[in-house]
Amino acid sequence: MQLSRAIGFFHGNIFLFSATIGAGIFISPKGVLKSSSGNIPVSLSIWALCGILNIVNGLCAAEIGATFPRSVATYFLLKRSLGSCVAFISTWIKLVSYVVGISAQSLLVASSLIQPFYAGCSPPELPKKCLALAILWSLGLLNIRGVKTVSWFQTLSSLVKVAILCFISLAGIVLLVMGRKENVSRFESALDAELPDASQIAEAILQGFYAYVGSTMLVNVAGEVKNPAQTIPTSLISAMSIMIVIYLLTNISYLTVLTPEEIISSDSVAATWVDRVLPSMQWVVSLGISMSIVDTTSCGILSGSRILYIASQEGQLPRIFSMLNEHLSPAAAVIQYQNPDLPRPYKVWLPMIFASLASSAFLIFMPIIQSPKMEHIYQVVFVLSGVLYYLLHVHFNQGSVYSEKITCYLQLLFNMSPSEDQENYISIEKH
Template sequence: LTLEKGKTMHLLRAIGFFHVNMLLLGTIIGSGIFVSPKGVLKYSSLNIPVSLSIWAGCGLMAIMIALSLTELATTFPVSAASYYFLKRSLGPSAAFLSLWIKVFSHCLGLGTQTLLIASYLIQPFYPGCPPPELPIKCLALATLWSFGFLNARRMKAVAWLQSISTVIKMSVLCLISLTGIVLLVIGKKENVSRFENALDAELPSASQVVEAIIQGCFAYRGSLILANIAGDIKNPTKVIPKSVISCLSIIVVFYVLVNVSYLVVLTPKEITTSDSVAITWVNRAYPSMKWVISLGIPFSSLSSTACIILSASRIFYSASQEGQMPLIFSMLNDHHSPIVAVTQVVVLSTISIISSNLTSLIKYIGLINIFNEVLCMIALLKLRYQKPALPRPYKVCLPFIFGTLALSSFLILTPLIQSPNIENIYQVIFLFSGLLVYWLQAYLYQHSDNFKTITCYLQLLFNVSPSDKQDKDILAE
C-alpha cells in the first residue's frame, strides 16, 4: 500500500451518535441474556427474589464501571482508552497485564458467543435431543471468520449491520417482556404460583452469590466497548457519556423484565436444566413461532461477534502503537482497518472454540475482567490525585469509583476465602503469567532483528502501512 506525499494513515472517526447507541445496545444484548439466566438462577439456589435482585445489581454495577471508564475515554479519546490510560498512570507492566487480560477475555468471549449462536441455529434440527458437537463447532468457526473478514473491510458496514441487528434484538426482548407482563396481569394460577411463596425459598451462601453475580455480569460485558473504540467515534467527549447513561438504563429494565417473563412461563428447574432458555420459553409460550424465534435470536446476535472483533482488534492496535506488541498490528490497509490485528483476534478465538463449556467460559471471563476493572479504578484515583488540573470533559463521581472497587474486591476475595479450590490457583497463575510474558517479549524485542524482517514480509502480505501515533490525535483534538 503506497501513500501520496503529505497524506497520513489513521483510524477514521466514522461513528456518530446514532450508530454509537446501536453498537452499545447491540453489543451488550448478545448471548448473555440467553445464557446467563440459567447460571444466575442456579447459583441463587433457585431463589427468585435473589435472582432478580442480582440482575438489577449487576446492571447498576455495569453502569458504575462504564461511567468510570467514560472518564478515561473522554480524557484520552483513543483506541483502547483504558489500556492507553493505564500505561500513563501505573506504568508499562500494569498496562501489559491489562492487555493480557483483555486479549484472552475478548477471545474467550468470542468463542462463547459463536458457540452459542451455532447451537441456537442447529438446535431446531435436533428436536428433543442435544445437537452433535462437531457441526456446532464448524458453524461457529465459519461465523467467526466471516465477521473477521467484514471487520477487515469497512467500519461503516459493521455499524450498519449492528444497527439492523439491534432493532431485531430489541423486538425479541420486547416480545418476551410484554408476554410476561400480560401473563402476570391475567393472573393464571400456573403463571403466578411460583412468585407467591418466593420469599420462603432457601438463601444462597456468599460464595454462591458471587458466582451468580459473575454469571449476571457476563450479560453486561459489552458495556466497555466504547472505551475500546473511542478512536473511531465522532466527538467522543460528548457522545460517549450520553450513550452510556441512556443505553445501560434501558438494558437494565429490559433484562429484569425478560427474567420475570422467563419465570412466569417456566419453572426455575426448567430454566436451570435448559441449554437454550429462550428457545424453551418460545416452545412453551408461542409453539407456532418456534422456528421464527429460534432463527431470530442467533441472527440478531451475529453482529455482536463483529463488534467484539472490532473492540479486541483496537486493543492490539493501541498496544502496538505503544511498543508493547509488534508494529505490524498497528498498520492499516486501504480501508483504514488494522487487518493484522483482526486476523490475530480471529486466530486466538478459533483456538478458544475448542472448549465448548459455556458456563465455565463465562466464569473465567467474569473473574479476569473484574481484576482488570480494579486496575482501572486504582489508576483513575491515582491520576485524580497526581493531575487534578488535567482537562476532563466528563468527571465521574468518586462514590462510583470507590463502589466499583469495593464490589470488585468482594467478588474476587469471597471465593478465595470461603471456598478455595484448584481453579483459583489456575486463575492467579494466568494473571501473573502476563508479567512473565511481558518481560520475555520485551527482552526478545530488544535483542532480535528477526522481528523487523518478519514485519516487512507481513506488511507485503497484508498490504498495510504504518499509522499515525495516537498522541497526535489527542493533540489535534
C-alpha cells in the same frame, strides 16, 4: 492515516446493545433465581442491582475514555500511572481472553446452527469446527471493511434480538394482565419464599453480572467515537437503562409462564418459555440466541483488534498490527493520582469509583475464596508468561532485522500502511 471517528450517539447505543445483550438473558435467569433460593423479589432486585453496578463501572471507565480518547483508553491510563510493563500485562490478559471468548462463542453458534441436521444426537466435531471457523472468518472480513460497515451490521442484528426480547416481555405482560390464576399465583405468594443467605446473594450477583458484560465497549473504541466526552457517558446511561428495563420485563415474563422450579431446571429459559406459549415460534428464539452470540462475537473481534493495534503502535507487539488498510481498519490485527491536574472533559463522581473498585474486587476474589481451585495457579502462571514475553520482545528484540523484514512482507500482502501517531491524544476532537 488514522482510525475514523464514526461512532455517534445512536451507534454508541447500538454497540452497547451488541456487546452486552448476548446469551446471558436467555440463560442466566436460571442461575440468578437458583442462587436467590427461588425468591422472586430478591431475584428481580439482583437483576436491577447488577444493571446499576454496571452503569457505575461504565461511567468510571467513561472518564478514562474521555481523558484518553484513543482505542483501549485504559492502556494509556495504566501506562502513565503504573508504567509500560503493567499496561502490557493488562493488554496481554485482555487479548487472550478475547481470543478464547470469541472462539467459544463461534463454536456455540456453530453447534446451535448444525444441531437440527443431527436430530437426536450430538453433531460431529469436524463440521462444527469448520462452521465455527467460517463464522470467525466472515466476521473478520466484515471488520476489515471498517467500523462504519461493522456498525450497520450491529444495528441490524441488535434490532433483531431486542425485538425478540420485547416480544417476550410484552407477551408476559399481556398474560399477567389477563389475570389467569396460575400466572398470578406465584407472584402473590412471592413474599412467602425463603430468603437466601449472603453467599447465595453473592453467587446470584455473579450470575447476573454475566448478562451485563460489555458495558465498557465504547471505552475500547474511544479512538473512533465522535466527541467521546459526551457520547460515551450519555450512550452508556441510555443503553444500559433500556437494558435494565428489558431484562426485568423479560424475567417477569419468564416467571409469568414458568414456575421457578421449571426455570431452574431449564437449559434455555427462553426456549422453554416459547415452547409453552407459542411452540411454532421456537425457531425465532434459536435465531435470536444465535444472532446475539454472533453480534457479541463481532464486538469481541472489534475490541480485540484494537488491543493489538494499540500495543503494536506502542512497540509492544509486531508493527504490522498497527497498520491500517484503505478502509482505515487495522486489518492485521483505576484510579490515577500521578496527574491530578490532567484535563478531564468528563469527570465521574468520586464515590462511583470506589463502588466500582469494590464490586470489581468482589467479583475477582469471591469465587477464589468460595472454591479455590488449581486453575487459579494456572492463571498466575499465565500472567507471568506475559511478563516474560514483554521482556523478550520489548527489551531484547528492539529493531530486530528479521522482525522488520517480516513486517514489510506482511505490509505488502495486506496492502497496509502505518497509521499516524496522535501525539496530542489527550485533547478532544470536536465533531
